[in-house]
Each structure stands twice: as structure tokens, then as C-alpha cells.
Amino acid sequence: MQLNKDDALRAYRTMKTIRVFEDRVHVEFETGEVPGFVHLYAGEEAIATGVCLHLDDGDRIASTHRGHGHCIAKGCDVRGMMAEIYGRKPGLCAGKGGSMHIADLTKGMMGANGIVGGAPPLVCGAGLAAKTLGNGRVAVGFVGDGGSNQGTTHESLNLASVWQLPCIFVVENNGYAEATSVKYSTACDDLADRASGFNMPGIVVDGHDFFEVYEVAGEAIDRARAGGGPTLIECKVNRYYGHFEGDAQTYRAPDEVENVRQNRDCIDNFAARAVSAGLVQEDDLASIDRDISDLIEDAVNLAKAAPKPEAEDLLTDVYVSY
Amino acid sequence: MQLNKDDALRAYRTMKTIRVFEDRVHVEFETGEVPGFVHLYAGEEAIATGVCLHLDDGDRIASTHRGHGHCIAKGCDVRGMMAEIYGRKPGLCAGKGGSMHIADLTKGMMGANGIVGGAPPLVCGAGLAAKTLGNGRVAVGFVGDGGSNQGTTHESLNLASVWQLPCIFVVENNGYAEATSVKYSTACDDLADRASGFNMPGIVVDGHDFFEVYEVAGEAIDRARAGGGPTLIECKVNRYYGHFEGDAQTYRAPDEVENVRQNRDCIDNFAARAVSAGLVQEDDLASIDRDISDLIEDAVNLAKAAPKPEAEDLLTDVYVSY
Amino acid sequence: MGIKTFQQAISEALALEMERDERVIVMGEDIVGGSGADGEMDAWGGPLGVTKGLWGKFGDRVLDTPITESAFIGAAIGAATTGLRPVVELMFIDFMGVCFDQIFNQAAKFRYMFGGKAETPVVIRTMFGAGLRAAAQHSQCLYPLFTHIPGLKVVVPSTPYDAKGLLIEAIRDNDPVIFCEHKLLYTQEGEVPDEAYTIPFGEAAVVREGEDLTIVTLGRMVHRAVEAAEALAGSGIDCEIVDLRTTSPMDEDAILESVENTGRLVVVDEANPRCNIATDISALVAQSAFDALKAPIRMVTAPHSPVPFSDALEDLYIPTAASIEAAARELAEYRS
């Protein structure tokens, strides 16, 4: 799959936006001003980006508790996301959802999800809608290594295959579910191996490698659009921060993350390869970096200055009777 | 695995008892005197029998809605079962459970189950108890082809493998879940294929062939007892009656069952092979047949004559406060 | 117009809405029956034949599913947020336990949690109630559990007319609706217009007017209440019967108004007694119509036990016209 300059710049912009967004939330969280549970996606950017670059607003994704990266890659407004994370009224969900529930249906983003394994059935639904309406759309469900064990995930693989739905299931295997290693929780070598029990292709890719994710996802998405049914893609990757903000991570080997950051960082490697291949220039990237830096700064400032929802907002958006 | 004469006679007695029991319930149901939903096991006797012959009261099984055969094979009192099916006070569950909920914990029978996919998690528990107590016991979970798709089943396969539990999962693939073919509901060729996604052996056997079931189950049970972890066994089989009593079965090909009854009946074939191998004599079998015929007649008469539970039984066996 | 069964009313509602709106699809276990098999298709139309015939008319928009309620009910929910209006069958309400998350954490919460930016027009049709000797895992009511959850609308019709009008309303509603059909009502007959019509949610029906005592109830118990009221009329006790029709939203005004007139309240609920609809209504009245009450409130419910299998026990388990009558008599005679 050939990447043109525009796409390469979009890919870089997306990955870098996610990274800077997450690094900043990490810093802001420590100030105590960010409420609730926050799960950061830093380190895994190549996956959301490599998949979503093939999609437009009419295609759907459903996400996990670690959803910021998917939201950004699917085109959610970054300022609206930051305001949401701060629980402010101009937030994407009016401050009612928070980090774990960011959604924007108009962008085809069906929602982050606080329930591990919550997304796969919903993604079958989006695939069913696409198939029934015959509109050529696809639906992508993200699920972690931990979430891949949930019954909902297996049921969804079966259903998507039985109905030959245009669905792609992307397992983000970052080695841990909270503090538990995938080596403990999961009785198989590769999670992609489970695909064969559901008559669909199962492919393992290096989740740090944008190009690999982009290519494999592209093939799966094309196949799905063409009526060829679902695919399971397992991306092996690392998360840079703790399970959630506040996690001391003593279950990890001391140098585990540092090694990856130094040698396998998805953004560094993408930039190096794209530049050395002459696909993009250092300058292009530097200018994108400046944009992003301004954007995130602006997003945080806006969020902090934004009003919180008020009493009259408590009971809107729900049928109420009591 | 060599079968001695005693075991062969036990096997025959068990299979035949199940068959005569089920044939009789079928007849009795038509009189309108048997209440509720009744799912008959006729045709599948070799499976329950071939598995349970390796077990004693300290080993556990958990069953499905189609549980009569498992109960009988695991040693539940046949008269108590019949009385239960009639909803009578001397029933195995005092008339409170009925056909779908026959259990006898003292026999290691953890219960039939009205919830498809209900048993596999419970069986993990029995396996965990055996492993924790170090008593060398095993636990067997039965599940249908339909039930094998449930998330609970997949989760249980993973858990049993992760914990290396002494569990055996027996999929009774009779081709249908209610009126839906396994070819439609299940995105894989053999259900046993799914075992590899959970790092356990997955074996397909002919569920009409007692000897094959007995041998494969024996190996799996021995391995489990020795700490070798779980196994998935798929038994391909046919059910002789409808999904439940009252099912017109128009979804089946007209001659489907008749063919199996003629050529592949598990009891006929067992008897023929056992006699021709000189393992048992025709006379032995005929005498067992007479016993069974008397037993079932007696069970039905007792059940019909037995008292129903009364008002004072309504609120026993539950904590009540209101 | 004509006399139709509850079952026909439901089937008609589905067919009319599928004709009217292409986005309406129907799915569930064996709601066609015969998929993938060598014999006939549409062999079942659901275990009791309620959806029989739809597949012949609407083909691929009527879908059999594997036995994976989380996946296919979740899929109905996901499809509802992305352009369809699915009606999905949870065969027995008792099976909610294998798919409850998709219903109460996903469907019920999207609209609020996403700040009003999602609509989830899904209907979950399901069969409930005791009386079929179906034992503990196939006889529960459980609508109180759904009623507890904000974001779900819950319908419990008692007549063919209501079933049709409320189901069409449910299909056109943009929130998730749990549509609860009592399994012993399917053969119930009544006048049902041929064309489509809707009955708004949150409007109870006063199925009998009376001066002395209010009976609030729902589902199959409406008929037992009517029986009781007829017997009571013979003794000069004139009962008003309020059929809730929907438990969420619930018609508080109708209940309060009636109790303000009669001053006496019996609530009849086939569900188990703790945190059920009977307690809900009793509490409402004790809070909002206290001054009108001339006597204690009486609740008539199933006992706090699983549903027993034996017919002898099950008949004792389900509230009867006689038990309703007894409760009403006690209240009518009550002097503080």
C-alpha cells in the first residue's frame, strides 16, 4: 500500500497529536485538576492512526477505556475532548461522559467504553447497519489483550463471521490488562490465533510500526468493504504510562518502557523512515509539531477556563419520570 | 482402553436406561400429564455414558437443558428423576426444579441448566475446587453446539487453560440449536477447532460410537487427573426427538433421523459389537432390558401416584424476608 | 378491525412497521427457524410462533442469530446508533443475565453519557412471567430490574389492543425500550384495528372505574384484578383498576388521581416482592397522596422465592384473583 505525502503528513499529525495530548494530560493529571480515571494511549499511536487513516466519517469505530487515541484518529475535536476530560460544559459530551466515554457519532466514533469487551457487539451492529443499508461502510472495534478474553469478544467474532459483516477487530495487545500480564491471562500464543476458530483471517502485526498496521488494516478494510467479511488483527505494542494515571507500575521490569521509547517509538521511527525515504521533509514535521503544540496548549487553556455544567443540565438527555 | 465385561454391561445398562426413560417420557408427555418444557436425550446416549463411566460420585459434571441422560449416567436415582419431571414431592428436587433442573450433588451431578452456556463456568469451579483440595477429582461440562458459541463457554475454556484445571468440556454437537443448524450458527468447521485458541487439545469424535467416546474421554480424564489440564471434546451426534416435546421439526430433512436410527444407533451398534466380540452375551442384554423395562414402569407409576408438594413447601429452601 | 390475539397484534405491529420503515429489522434466536438446515425455513417463527411469517415477507431483514445474546443484542444496539431501528428478541426475560451489560451500561446510557449526541432506537421484545410450569429460570418477571435503570423505557401490555399500539410506539421511539410480553397472554383475544396506531408511553389505562378502592397493576395481573373486582362488586365494593401499561415512564398522575378519589390502594405485581413495581407505587402514593389514604396500602405479589416448577406450587406462587380480593376486602373493612 503506497502512502502519498499528504497521507504521510496526516499520519504524522495524528500520531503526534495523540502523543502530545496524552503527555499533557499526564502532566495536568498530576496537578489534581483532572477528575476521574484516565487511561493514556501514548506508545500505541500507530495503531489507531494506521487503522483510521483508511476511514472517513461514515465508517464507524468503537473503542475502549483507553480511547483518546481512537477519538483523535477518527477526527474528534481535540478541544472538545480536552474540555470533556476536564468535565466542562463545552466538552464533546457536555461534561457528562468524561475520559472513558468520549463519543462523536457524527464523526463515526461510537464511544470509548468503560466496560472491557463492551465494544465488539456494538461494532457488529455498525457492521450490520452498513450491510443492511448497503452503503459500503465498515466498522472497526478496538479491544485490549485483556478484553479479548471477554465472552462478548468471542461472541462478536462468531456473529461477524456468521453474518459476514464488514467488521475489523483490532486487538491492542500491550502486554497487560491492568497489572496482569497477557502471558498469565491468555491461554494462547498469539491472540490472532483465535481467529481461525471463527473462520476469519487473524494477523499479527507490530503495533509500533505504522506502516505495517496501515498496510494490514488497509487490506482488511478493503476486503470488508468488498463484502469479504471480518478480520482479526492483533497489534503487539507497549503502553508508555501506567494502566491509569496514578499506577505505580511496580509489576513492570524497570527498563521495560524505556527500551521501547528509545528504540521502537512509533513516531520517531515513522519520522525517520518517512524522511529518509524522502516522503516528507524535516521542516514539514517541525511545522506540524508547532501546530500541535499550539493546539494542545489552547485546548488546555480553553478547558480550564470553560464553565462547568450546571443544575439545569443534570436531567437533560434522559427520559425522567419519578 | 480395554473394556471389561462389567463395564460393558454397565455401559449398556446406562445407555438403555436413558433410551427407555426418554422414549417413555415422550409417550407420557403426549398424555398432557408432564408439565413444562422437556428436552429429550435419545440418540445421544453414548456420550453421557462414555464419559461418565470414567467418573465416580466424587467427580463432578454440569449439564444442559437436555440433562436426563447426564443425570442417569452420573448415577441419579431414576425414580427420583421421573417423580421430579412430574413435579412431585418425592422428586429429586422435591418438585421444585423439574426436567430442566435435576441435580444431585451427592452424586456429583451439579445440575441440568436452563441457561444455554450456564454450565461451563460452574465446571471451572468444580475443577478449581478439585485442584485446590488436591483430591484428584475431575469436572466435566456438557454444552451443545448452540451453547458452544456463548461467551461463557469461551471464557471458561480460557480460564480452565490458564489455571490448568482438571476440566473436560464435552460439546454435544447434534447439528441443531432449536431449529437453527450448526452450519448457520457457528463460524468454524469443527467446534473442536476452537480448542487451539485456548492451548488445549480439541478432539472430534463420533458421538454415536460409545467406544470412541469412551476412549477419548478416558484419555482426557486421565490427563486431567494427572494435572495435565483441560480438553475439549466435540461429539458429532443426532437427537432423535424434537428440540423440545411438541416441536414439529419441519426444519429437518424428512429422513434425517430415520437414517441414523437405522444405521448408526449408538445402542444397537454397541450391542452388536460387544456381542460379536464376545464381550457380552445376548442373554445378559435381554436380562438388563427386562430390568430397565420394570424400572421405568415402576418409576412412572410411582411418579403418577406420588403427592405433589404443598403450601408449606413453597417457602422452604430459600431465605425469605418480606 | 376484528378480534385478534395478543400474538397476532404483535405480529401485525412488526409487519406494519417493517413495511413503513426500511430501517426496521427484526432479529433473534429462531425467530425464523430453520436457518442453515435441510428442511423448511420459517419453521418456528420464535418458540411460540409470534414472528412466523415475517421472514416470508421481509427476507433478510428478519434474522436468525446464534445463541449469543450479548453479541446480537449488542449488535441491535450498535445498529440502532448507526442507522437502523432494530427490534430484537430476548427469548425469555430470564436470559437478560447473559447480556445485561449491553442493555443497561450501553444502550441505556448512551444518550446521557454522550451529552445528548446519540440516539438508540432499539426495541428488545421479551417474554416473561410464570404459569407455564417452566420453572425458576424461565418464569421470572424481572421488569423491576429494567425499571430501576434510567435511560430504559419499559412496557408491559395487558391486552392485544395495547400490545399493538405500544409496540408501534416503541419502534418509533428513539430510546431503548424493553417490551415485556407475558407468555400466558399470547392467546388473549380482543378488538384490534388493522391499521397502525400508537399509544403514548406513560399513560396508564383506567380499565374499570370505581369509587371505593384503587387497584394498580400491570400485565397478566390486570385480568386477575378485573376478576377480583367483579367478585367485590357483588359485595358492594367498587374498585377502580389502573393498568400501568408502561412502568418507565410511569403515569404517576393517573395513580395519584385515582387514590385521591378512593383513598384505598391495592397494588398487584406478579414480580418478586422486594424493590418491585408494587413497592414503587406504594412509595409514590405514601409520599404524594398520603393525605388521601384512609387505610394502609396493601401489596399483592409473588413471594420472595424462585418460581417453583410443580404446578401445585406454581399456582400458589402466582397472585390470584382470590388473593387480590382478600386484600381489597381487608382494606375496605379497615378502620384505624
Added chain:
Amino acid sequence: MGIKTFQQAISEALALEMERDERVIVMGEDIVGGSGADGEMDAWGGPLGVTKGLWGKFGDRVLDTPITESAFIGAAIGAATTGLRPVVELMFIDFMGVCFDQIFNQAAKFRYMFGGKAETPVVIRTMFGAGLRAAAQHSQCLYPLFTHIPGLKVVVPSTPYDAKGLLIEAIRDNDPVIFCEHKLLYTQEGEVPDEAYTIPFGEAAVVREGEDLTIVTLGRMVHRAVEAAEALAGSGIDCEIVDLRTTSPMDEDAILESVENTGRLVVVDEANPRCNIATDISALVAQSAFDALKAPIRMVTAPHSPVPFSDALEDLYIPTAASIEAAARELAEYRS
């Protein structure tokens, strides 16, 4: 004896019972933490550290699980019927939706459905409640759902002392128990004896005696009720506070006795308002202590909406001492 936190009380109860009875095992997601990883074991002890240290003492009897609640809670239930006495953690009560079947159709029903021939001594520990800005899927109460189900016992402790005694009782009980821990109470301190002791189920605690008005409540709301009562005492309104401690079985006598004395009832429940504990108790009193009532019953609960994320909204969502006080004042001043 000594001042201990709610969290310590729970941890102590688990350790004492594991020492006393080898059949007691503890399992759940990351209740050890670090399984299979390259760093430290016992890295978490559950997401809030409540079970930290148990693995060091009891090794293999403390088990991390995959994220498959149906399988491992079902396994705890199956193990309970076959010789163990598992205490299993459902991390957040909100996750009940992925494993509810094993709890309410399996564990809850075995004893009755099998004619009294099965015992299921399992404890499901779970964290509930709002206030941590954890949003709609991690902040629910949901104990009313478990309370509705016959066959389950439901515990909602409010103090460290009660938490320890009730948890030991739960572990020794032969029925399935849902043990609900409010996530904002873990740091609550109080006197807790070092040795094992039990508190029987179905015995409420009168945490404050009073003459004018009864407040029945549970969990974290007990503390808000106490605050309100102190404020009210200043105005000469003397409140009695009944802390339910267990919702199933529930101490009806304590409630009725108190209302018979005071004639006025406020029920405070953090749960959503429909079919919850507040309605349950209101209904009980309206049925069984009607004559004693001098005023309407008032329920103070969360509104009928999902739990909002924003701190500003969440603070409005949860019942406060001020809202309890206002309700009580209204009743105290009530003249029919």
C-alpha cells in the same frame, strides 16, 4: 482493638477467615496484581489495594483472574457447591452486567431449585457508589437489583466495624452473599477489634436514637444522615437513624418499631429512585405501620439519570446532608 480504616477491616476479615478455614479462597482481577509479569507480584492488591498482602500470606489461595467475570464468578459459584468457600471480587458493581446470569440464575437459585440439596457459600465483594468522578459505568449503586432477587443476601456496610463483622458473617454463611463496599468509605476510620467477630444479617443498627422522625438509610448515606441529624438537632428536631446494614434479609422490625415511635419517615438511598431500597422501605411502612404515620413518607435519592461525570453535576446528583435535612424539616413541620 484499635482505630482502623474500612479497608483494613475488610482485609483483616479476609485474612482471619483464610487462616481459620482452608476452604476460603480469594479471587478476582488484579487482587494480587503482577501475575505473569516481569516486575513485582502483589503489585496492586486490587485497584484500591484492599486485598494487598493476602497473596504473601496465602499464596495460591489468592488468585488473579483474566477479565472474564462470567467465567471466574461462575467458577467461584461452582467451587462453592463443590467444597470451597470462595470470596470473589467483582471489581465494580457496574460490571455485574457481564456476569449477572451466574449470580441470579445460578447461585441464587440452586438451593431452592434443587429442593434444598445444594449450598452455595460464595461471597461476591464489589465496590459501588458515586463520588469518585468515575462516570456512568463506574459509579452506580445497583444493590436494589440484587435485593430484588430471592436467594441472594445483600450487605451494604457503613462503618469499619460493621464491614469486618458482616464480611466474616458472609464468609461463614451458606448462601450467596453480595457484599457491597462504597468506594468512598474505604478510608473511613473507626474502632475495630483485632479478633474475628460476626454481625448477624437482618439486624439493622440504630446509629442515633431520636423521638421526632426516623431516617432509614444505608452505606455512605448513613454518614450524611448523621450530619443532617446533627443540624436538625440544633432546631430541636430529634432524629432516629436506622442503618439497614443488610438489605436482604432486611430488618423490618427495627424499621417499623422506629416509625411507630416517631410517626415520621425519611428514607435515604443513594441509588436511582425507581424500584430501589427507598421505595421498598416506604412501601413496607405504608403497608405495616400506616396508623403510626403522622406525615407523608419522604424519599431522598439520586435522580432518575445515569451518573454524570463532571464534578459539578455529580455533586448535585448525590443526596446531600442538606437535602436530607430539608426533607426532614418538611416532615417535621407537616400538618395535614
